[in-house]
Amino acid sequence: MTSPGRRRRAAGLAMTSALLATGCTTTSGRATSVTSSRPTVPVVVSASPSRPAAAAPPYIARVAWISDSRGRTLRVYPTPAGRIAALSGRAEAWTEVLRYAADAGTPGMQAQFDCHWTFARIVEPDKTSWNLEPWRPVVSQSAMQASRCNPGGAEGTVPSSGGSGPSVSR
Secondary structure, three states, X not given: OOOHHHHHHHHHHHHHHHHHHHOOOOOOOOOOOOOXXXXXXXXXXXXXXXXXXXXXXXXXXXXXXXXEOOEEEEEEEEOHHHHHOOHHHHHHHHHHHHHHOXXXXXXXXXXXXXXXXXXXXXXXXXXXXXXXXXXXXXOOHHHHHHOOOOOOOOOOOOOXXXXXXXXXXO
């Protein structure tokens, strides 16, 4: 069994690797370096006879609004194609989310989705759903990444002010 600290460090290394693989930089503008005693596998999306350059939509299978002690959460369930699609499929995937839940169309919700699309698929590829919460604050991209796509508190924590409205599943 691994400790929470070890899992956080591993997730941080995976997030940094994803940043480097996608050409992203830190807020200082310099690329972040990662050192590890283990060999790393670069994340590459390329065309080959056995693997297409991009997975075809749909990228989102369904969404479901739930309510709990933290407030409202939109659970986004990606399709298998949504789990492996190129980063360029993000806008199409967000459009699919909005077809299911038009009320999700806020800057904070889209920023959380963008973070999940870019990083959560790499860090936690088998996560059942990507959870987006309207009660989370709108933050910079670097703060979003530092919070592992959960600004205002990790998943499972209670926010200072809860969400509102009934839960709706679609």
